[in-house]
Amino acid sequence: MTFSQLEIFVVVAELCGFTLAAQQLGISQSAVSHTLKKLEEDLGVSLIERNKSQAELTVAGTRLLPRAREILGLAETIRQEAADIKGLQLGSLRIGSFGPTSSLRLLPEILESYRKQFPNIEVRIDEGNDQQVVQWLQERRVDVGFVVLPDEHFDTFALIEDQMVALIPKTHSLANKDEIVLQDLCHVPFILTEAGSAQLISKLFASEDLIPDIRYRTTQLMTTIALVAKGEGVALVAELALPQALPTDGYVVRQVAPQYKRTIGLALHSTRQASPAAQAFIKMAVQLLKK
Template sequence: MSLLPTLRQLELLLSIAEAGSIASAGSKIGMTPSATSHALRSLESTLGTILVDRSASTVELTQAGERILPHVRDAFAALNLVKTTANANAGLQGGVLGVGSFGPSSSLNLLPPLLAAFGLRHPAIEVRVAEKSDSEIELDIIERRVEIGFVTLPKPQFDTLALAVDELVAVLPAQHFLASNETIELSDLTTLPLILTHAGSQELILRMFARAELQPHFAHEMTQLLSILEFVARGQGVSINASLALPTSYAGVVYRKIRPRTARQVGLACLNAKRLSPAASAFWQLARSSKR
């Protein structure tokens, strides 16, 4: 009977795929350089193929290595599912749940109440949130780094759960002449110095102007939401942001609806809602019951 790879060898391959060198990959999982080299040679011997291109300037997997990598991730995802299922039999008395969040729209308004409610129901489950861009969360779900993640919808490649509508709003200085209006015409914003966000809603904002065939005047481009709010409060321009990303209030700033209305859906995504771990399934069901 042919030998099978060991979990330690497969763990090394996962580490190599993410590391800058073979030695650092082994060190990351507690292996000495000699043990790392031996484990990699043994894995390649067992599988009968070269997995790592040692002639490349940086660590690169061969075509064979790239092709088996998703199956290795599946194997470890299955092991995690075994562990969390065992924990479920003890009433979800332990374990870790990884959740991806694409930015303030989910981290500021949607996540906190869900985390609080989940913590009350399952205090022994540790929830670890990773905040990244929408595209990075997609990749993390595909590569099993997290089981579920907050994303913008639609995402046809995943099982999804719509949770909220995130509308674009104008962010104005409190004393601005447009601040007395309940709704702002998009065309009125093209004559004002606009502070463009580098966050996830930037593409939606640009599409909004393109659909209306309007050309805005971008005075500043910023990554941090607090920087944008402070610039607006000090009269350095106006901005457009996703409503869920904004704090309830900010001194010197008001939010106003924009006509025509532009919005996106925000929700949860996973590879297969029917195969979630007990902890992830409990979080999913909690989110379903609290849809906004």
């Protein structure tokens, strides 16, 4: 078993195909197939199902994929630490980000400073919803990810706190109220955004023994805002997730009483085992956002 074999296995699994994997790795498809077959022979199990239109993981492949990513991550850490000893700053960093809060509000400032100090680190950003980022961390698809805290599954670092606010159509009677209570949002159609706070919102309603009348579930905050502006329902969102320059025609933003806080932080599997690139990113993020 070699690092090259494990890398090819991971790329084929992530791209769900031999052709795409070959293109990304810059080698022939036959080389990808041969290398993967040799790995399967060495392990004595089948990793990829080949008789379908897409390459799919077998049961063994699904179980071993996180381990392969872990081994490759540790190998990258060794390479980066060796480069640091030689006075170099090389390596890669894969970040999981969700929603406007991290992708638009936090990441640009952090990456601007990070790029100046570590210009040779290759950074890849994978974007999804908050639950996807947690899954990517569990599967070791990303080195570090933005998450809603608390999260006891990882080593975490708090970065910033905001609060939940209500989005109300301007034509709705609730728009005349200065503050909204959760119960107000249960008597009208509700739009649940899964862009970064879905679990938190569900917990808030459950804590008050309330059940919102969910009409829509969206994965993009902009869709939620557009639906509210059209009068399709109300929504509960994180204040920092709202675009700064977006006109509020068609809806209003109202404070929620009592205040419901949300803490955003960075998470990773193990601070001790993290690569120098990941450790530097976390350190810089904490310094910038805890000013």
